[in-house]
Amino acid sequence: MAQVSYDFFQLRFFIAVAEELNFRRAAARLNMTQPPLSRQIKLLEDRIGLTLFDRSNRSVRLTPAGESFLKSATDLMQRAEYAVLTARQAERGEVGNVVMGFVPSASLHFVPQIASALKRSMPGVKFEPIEMMSYEIAEGLQSGKLDLGLTRSATHAQEVENILLVREPFVLVLPRDHALCAVANLRVEDLHGVDFVGYSSERGGFLKDIHRALFATVGVTPDTVQEVSQTQTIVSLVNAGLGVGLVPRSASAMQMENVLFRPVAAPKEFNSTLYLNIAPNRGTPLNEKVRATILGALQPRSA
Amino acid sequence: MAQVSYDFFQLRFFIAVAEELNFRRAAARLNMTQPPLSRQIKLLEDRIGLTLFDRSNRSVRLTPAGESFLKSATDLMQRAEYAVLTARQAERGEVGNVVMGFVPSASLHFVPQIASALKRSMPGVKFEPIEMMSYEIAEGLQSGKLDLGLTRSATHAQEVENILLVREPFVLVLPRDHALCAVANLRVEDLHGVDFVGYSSERGGFLKDIHRALFATVGVTPDTVQEVSQTQTIVSLVNAGLGVGLVPRSASAMQMENVLFRPVAAPKEFNSTLYLNIAPNRGTPLNEKVRATILGALQPRSA
DNA sequence: TTGAAATGATACACTTCCTGTATCAAGCGT
DNA sequence: ACGCTTGATACAGGAAGTGTATCATTTCAA
Known part of the structure; x- marks a missing residue:
């Protein structure tokens, strides 16, 4: 590509002549004299291999090719100006793309919250959230795709x-007709021997590890009837009556006919966490702004 | 407008550097040496007031503004090439706009035929037919609007x-239950005293003049019950049973429940004519092609 | 009919500015 | 520590654009 043989200033000359249809007036408007203008127009015509003006018997008129080229030329000039303005916005971090990978359990509550916060305070930024597994997120962050x-x-x-x-x-997420619904102030110990729907170790298995540690601490062994990888699936299976589950509180946004969510007393170190991972190319105004917006929206505690 | 301070060749330089991320390689690709390239890039940055590259510690990287400007630059280059190609097509008459005014009676048969012929053989041309009165057509042709x-x-x-x-x-257009339906080999004379729906003189009145001359020649006076300006209206009124009418044969494309069309013997000089009017700015390839296409589609006799 | 004014094209000298060669300062790899 | 590579700088040469002067042609008016 890049076989553009003419130049912007020639376009400006051409537009002036096309609008004035008079070389002298056009030259005056361009703060120059007529001969160089004539020369540049002819040069432009040579370069693109087209006759743009009909200079017959004293009157200057646009040829059909000239009319077409005039439209393109004005369009190009506008776009050329706009290119600088857009780049200025990009420099200030007001426009750009932000691609974010997220684990499925964040899709219920946090992703919508982040998306709306970004849309509100950074309308020029295109935010693209993609659901993926945690190891894919790690890869994407390092390769620069995220x-x-x-x-x-x-x-x-x-x-x-x-x-x-x-x-x-x-x-705790449990069916409405479950015996534990009647228990006030639920403790982890109450899960002993109960049918349990848990996390599999398939995708990272971070939540499964927390559960295992939690149960080990209290000395409880629930009866795991099913292991799945996604929080949403746990809630669905509980809704179907397969057993009870233990899910991050934000999952209670997922209301279903036959499920209830109940708090469970447990030490803070067994809480579920959610981390924002920022790619290595940080330091750009866009990244700084996005980061500040997300932190502001989710009121984080210090890391 | 037109405050574009940079030039196309600088865009080409910029794109090369942005793609190579190395001034020397980019210079080689551009068939030039490195120093002028560095200088032009710096000049470009000065002109648009933006830092496009991060030249810190030996590696050249695009700034966010640079990324944005790179997109715009490649887009501009493509459009700049495309502008020439489009102008070439316009020069050959392959693209452009053709605006045609037509009288209402041409809308039934001829306008669709012309439109489809143009669409078939000149797909790049935008054809815009506008229904208007004949004096408006004359004005439009002279003012250049048509x-x-x-x-x-x-x-x-x-x-x-x-x-x-x-x-x-x-x-002759007449209601299905009209007495004249039974007559074979209709002549103008048969219209004597018959209820007649004719043309008014409102819009040019050309067809009314032909009718009047035709009736005068044969010595017949139909009983004009209504005068209207459009052929379509005549057929509608005949369909409603108000009388019979005399319309150009092409109007028989307008089929209605209660009307029949019958040939009438009459001298050729009383035929209805249809003229193609071509604006004074003729001679362009586009006009020549359009003219040839229309003539080919309607198989005209010589003027 | 004729002359004055205006139009775009051409010729040539001047100036501008872009290019290439030579060179420099700085960072990376061995 | 040395050499290689990177982009930046300085300067001379040359290409190319600009302005002044001028021409040929056409239009308009007297």
Whole structure:
């Protein structure tokens, strides 16, 4: 490509002549004299291999090719100006793309919250959230395909910054007709021997590890009837009556016919966490603004 | 407008550097040496007031503004090339706009035929037919608002070329239950004393004049119960049973429940005519092609 | 019919500015 | 620590654009 043989200033000359249809007046408007203008127009015609003006018997008129080229020329000039303005906005971080990978359990509450916060305070920024597995997020952040990540555990990739966004307790999700619904002040001990729908270790398995540690601490062994990888699936299976589950509190946004969410007393170290991962190319105004907006929207505690 | 301070060749330089991210390689690709390239890039940055590259610690990287400007720059280059190609097409008459005014009676048969012929053989041309009165067509052709006209009589405006496209006989349009339906080989004389729906003199009145001359020649006076300006209206009123009418044969394309069309013997000089009017700015390839296409589609006789 | 004014094209000298060569300062790899 | 590579700088040469002067042609008016 790039076989453009003419130049912007020639376009400006051409537009002036096309609008005035008079070389002298056009030259005056361009703060120059007529001969160089004539020469440049002829040069432009030579370069693009087209006759733009009909200079017959004293009157200057546009040829059909000239009319077409005039439209294109004015369009090009506008776009050329606009290019600078857009670049200025990009420099200030007002426009751009932000691609964020997030784990499925963040899709219910946090992703919508972040998306609306960004849309509100940075309308020129195109925000693209993509649901993916945590190891894919780590890869994407390092390869540069992702600008941000939202994971349950910190991403240990080099140069990736991790910010603890949220620390939320687990809540018990159980069918409406379950015996435990009647129990006030639920404790983890109450789950002993109960049918349980838990996390599999398939995708990172971070939440499964927390559960295992929590149960070990209290000395409880629930009867795990099913292991799945996504929080949404747990709630669905509980809704179907397969057993009870233990999910991050934000999952209670997922209301279903046959499920209830109940708090469970448990030590803070067994809370579920949510981290914002920031790609290594940080420091740009866009990234700074996006980061500040997300932190402001989710009121984080310090990492 | 037109405050574009940079030039196309600088865009080419910028794109090369942005793609290579190395001044020397980019210079080689551009068949030049490195120092002028560095200088032009710096000049470009000065002109647009933006830092496009991060030249820190030996590696060249695009700034956010640079990324944005790179997109715009490649887009501009493509459009700049495309502008020339489009102008070439315009020069050959392959693209452009053709605005044609036409009288209402041409809308049934001829306008669709012309439109489809143009669409078939000149797909890049935008054809815009506008229904208007004949005097408006004459005005439009002279003022340059119209490229073509379609009228029943030649347009006597200066420099306007008239081509006789069609010479068609009048046919009798009459209600299905009318007494004349039974008559074989209808003649004009048969209309004596019959209820007649004719043309008014409101819009040019050319067709009314032909009728009057025709009736005078044969010595017949129909009983004119209604005068209207449009052929379509005549057919509608006949369909409603108000009387019979005499309309150009092409109007028989307008089928209605309660009407029949019948040929009427009449001398050729009383045929209805249809003229193609060509605006004074003729001679362009586009106009020539459009003219040839229309003539080919309607198989005209010589004017 | 004729002369004055205006139009775009051409010729040539001047100036501008872009290019290439030579060179420099700074950072990376060995 | 040395050499290689990177982009930036200085300067001379040359290409190219500009302005002044002028021409040929056409239009308008007297």
